[in-house]
Amino acid sequence: MAKISLTVNGKAVTAEVEPRTLLVQLLRETLNLTGTHVGCDTSQCGACVVHLDGAAVKSCTMLAVQADGASVTTIEGLAKGTQLHPMQEAFREHHGLQCGFCTPGMIMTAVDMVARLGSELDEATIRENLDGNLCRCTGYHNIVKAVEAGARAMGQPALAAE
Amino acid sequence: MNASTISTIGAPVRRKEDHRFITGKGRYTDDMNRPGQTQAYFLRSPHAHARIRAIDTTAAAAMPGVVAILTGADLAADGVGDLICGWMIHSVDGTPMRMGSHPALAKDTVRYVGDHVAVVIAETLNAAKDAAAAVEVDYDVLPAVAETGRAQAPDAPQLHEVAPGNTVFSWELGDKAATDAAFSGAAHVIPLDLVNNRLAPNPIEPRAAIGEYDSGDDAFTLWTTSQNPHLARLVLSAFVGIAPENKLRVIAPDVGGGFGSKIFIYAEETVCVWAAKRVGRPVKWTSDRSEAFLSDAHGRDHITHAELALDAHGKILGFRVKTTANMGAYLSTFASSIPTYLYATLLSGQYDIPAIHCHVDAVYTNTAPVDAYRGAGRPEATFLVERIVEIAARTLKMDGAAFRRRNFITSFPHQTPVIMAYDAGDYGASLDKALMLSDYAGFPARKAEAAARGKLRGIGLSNYIEACGIAPSAAVGSLGAGVGLWESAEVRVNPTGNVEVLTGSHSHGQGHETTFAQLVSSRLGIPMEQVSIVHGDTDKVQFGMGTYGSRSGAVGMSAIVKALDKVEAKAKKIAAYMLEASEGDIEFKDGRFTVAGTDRGLAFAEVALNAYVAHKFPTSEIEPGLKEGAFYDPTNFTFPAGCHVCELEVDPDTGVTEIVNFVAVDDFGVVINPMIVEGQVHGGIAQGVGQALLEGVHYDGDGQLVTGSFMDYTMPRAGNLPSFRIGLTETRCPSNPLGIKGCGEAGAIAAPPAVINALTSALGTEDVPMPATPAKVWQIIQAQRAVAQAAE
Amino acid sequence: MYAFDYQRPAAIEAAVALLRAVDEPKVLAGGQTLLPTLKQRLAQPGTLVDLAGIPGLAAIERRGEGLLIGAMARHAQVAASPLVRSVIPALAELAGMIGDPAVRNRGTLGGSIANNDPTADYPAACLGLGASIVTTARTLPADDFFTGLFETALAEDELVVAVEFAAPARAGYAKFRNPASRYAMAGVFVAEGAEGFRVAVTGAGQGGVFRWTEAEAALAADFRPEALDNLSLDSADVMADLHGSADYRAHLVKVMAKRAVTVALR
């Protein structure tokens, strides 16, 4: 067993884990943060995307021990209290989800996309940057619209100042 | 528009369920854990066909953390019954279909890679997997057959003794003599051979189950990823024999997509609930994606030869079809109905075809079972009809749209020669709108412009029809269904005027919590937030048939309407007493009961409260309370139809196909929430494009699955698809009170022929297989160039 | 996963010492190939030696006219680095085409080349740019480093420390992605360096990354896409699988080579 300390959604966490424990297992099974999902075993579907020190990673392709000392944000940590994150709002407003299973990973990927590429994203850029996230319900049409709108909302000073 | 307002039918109301999904608070089966829970891991056959000589679990059972290792022998010892197929099909000679025994854990033979050999139950999943590696299975490997077209060969290995020649049934529909006669008088006969490729449904949530046994009550609970928990309970009770229905509760919580694959009763959930009593602790299993590829029922997999008879002017005279349908190694829950009553009955398409005959052989192969996948039979029918119609038009040098128009059914009701009686539609209207939205007339100029850039551009039409709202119990019963396909609803009005609606439909992405609430809100005049939709729990909802076949709107919501009618009728009686008026004078509008011609009235909530207080009316005449239930069985299927147009470009250097425009015009009858309906169309198109260009399950000659992960099975990604252009036309469905037809499968049904008709038009050859991958398209272009060079 | 021990040494010497001392060690860099393999129980290492705790291994520095990129530099870091984008833009572009954004945030240069997957991108860049691979034991040219399918010249107790890239006069990379996995079905890196023209091909060779010498000669004579028109890659040693025949891949190599030249000429 290994003892690890990390920050998850702003809270300090320490845990004893077997080295073979995946980060996603730590989140789901130990910390009961079940918003992060597992949809494949070959690092392709992106349902497990979380932010590690601010960057999107696939939490099913990372050991919990590798996150020792890091700061992790999951879908549960995105909203500020009852105030939804603009990207969450955009997914709801633009019907960017159906069954909801891929949604947490999609939203985390979208937020990361804005952090890397800015808030004015065209359709081609969005589609290319969703390459690591699979959705079987929406045909991506409304996800693309949601990401575009969410990005723009994230760029608005009023919201950015919050 | 917000969910808190009073809704109207036809408004794009934002979804009530979204809040929990976008905040990570959804509750899917794998998110749940039960006290004392154990983990199950299934040991699966690596061979496509083998006899099991022996299973030695001694070493494995002694490993740390192992609770139990169970095999088919244990299942048999407990008298657990086989998994069944619930739809009886009879062969042409009158014999019933040949159903091979399908135990949840193999008895003595495994018949496909991934077949269930044993289950290891342990304290942790790692411990279960560690032990599974130590189970020794002595296999006598047998020859296997995986190809649909080889299953009936005289030398093919035999899967089930009861099914000689691997033939499940040899079935037909239509009038053979009339069809032959139509062909004998034809000016043109268009032949077509095609393969409808096998697909993996791949909802992003893998299947999962937790079985629990309460020895105090001698009762079981099963949490599972099901599209129809009541059907699961029925089958597990009545056929598999796990427990009587009153001692088995099945809960399907949030379910992450299904597309058909979560309708069926599988080995894994059966074993989890059975084993829970055996080990005296809850047993949990969650599929990983590799297992899903092996064991979730696949879709499609047909080989077809067809011929279309035409007169000299392009009028269709007759249609002749011979299909071989691969059922996989066992008959899954609804498998037999897919290539028969959900396929052959749609072979008339949107066209007036006087004579049709279809013969279907269903065969066993050493592959995963095949069953309903989004569209289920109707995509196979539509692909065939729309390909052969397109080829006919091209052969006769007619415009595809004009050819279709010449053959459209234009008056309703219309009885086809293959059972279906189309009740309403306007196929010309959807074609017109699709041609306009796609700028069909401007295509030649765009093609020329693309050619100047070195690209091959094509356009393709698909005029589909589907039979949805899979329901009329008498109809499906006469065709062999083992269950009725009505739907139930219960409307519970609480004393403070808010409402819980219990439905037998099940939502796994379709947005029922919103659409159903929208219906109730508009009908009762109460805000959306005062309406809760309850589904997916057999202890809460008495019975229901679940969600598939685009039936939740047409059938499920109609049941709610019927229950609401009863609620309103009773509330009017109560209101009449309270308002001291006669019942006949009470009107209900915008959430108020009023006395006709006066300003006297009561809000819905006031009447609800008084229904429970019960002081103001004689309870000898009117029972207290306000709760009504209904079962609704429609009089016919519904017939959504429309026209999809695909325009694409091929890069001849790489064989890559890019869809540049996709237009979908659909007639779904009355639409409750257009936002949700369009979302359903988008998703369906993506799966249809996937079938046409990307997706294909491939077994090698030994029956090994070689597309067993997302590394080799190409799922549609955002970059494979364009944004779609969606249009609606509306003819009201006459067979249900809301006029709804259903929208869940249209995209998956319509898109494949639209794409392939476009691709064949771009390439100038009809022989383009699905999935038309870049490698295959490039090969076709090379072959054409070789022929052209040889001709020079 | 099978159980294993986990070590995160703080110095490269300690990492090498661990490789010598422990039973069945396996080096963990970005883990984007290793962890999926372990999850499927297709390997059973005794100890994972994680290089993430070693300071300085992710540095990207100017080295003479070229670049020195640390083994633990993540793909996203290389793709976004202003230094890489100005000195060898084709290398930054290649890094930005690997996997998907989340994978690029974990995957590393050193991990990629030490694994030498026949469909990985970085081996093409290293071979195409004539890079030098700096290990804990020596510095060796890319031509000698990649020795075959999943094979390199690395000894059991040897680690990649960094890769030294000379700045080419011009370079370009073009990749045809496998539709399912997104790995290269044909990836071609074309460069004009101080020592001449190089064309390195990944995704197609049965033995992994290789140089297409006929194309190099043709480009040396005429650095334009058209210079490759009359060439064709012999498909005898080209990979064939469900996604494409050897002929198709060989053809794709040529198409991608031409596109890479076009990129280089931008």
Next chain:
Amino acid sequence: MALEMSGSYELPVTREKAWAALNDAEVLKRCIPGCEELEKASDTELKAVVVAKVGPVKAKFRGTVTLSEFNAPESYRISGEGDGGIAGFAKGGAFVQLTPSETGTTLAYTAEAQIGGKLAQLGQRLVAGTAKKIADEFFRNFAEAVAQETSEGA
């Protein structure tokens, strides 16, 4: 999935010596890539433990190597099958033919390989290259082994 390969090697020894080596368990053990154990169960059957390593994948197979279709000293078939537990199974075989040549003996082979279970499901893209590599390695090792024996003998 089944794959077919072929190749040939020049051996600097007589056909009889090459034939003897082909039937020598010790030589075979040294030549089969990753072979950890090879014990004779009979004249034609050997029990084998082979570790196959392909990139990050490392799987241990337990099984048998069988020699058959003897036509001494010209040709035989060598085939093997192994159970890799969770990884699945692998089977392979080669028909080996020896013909005298100017410098000694020409060894020509046609080989086929097949894998099943998880390896077939997940390793699709690597199967062909790996099978070819293993076959090449075996016969290259064999050519080296007999050459070495000759030089040692001389």
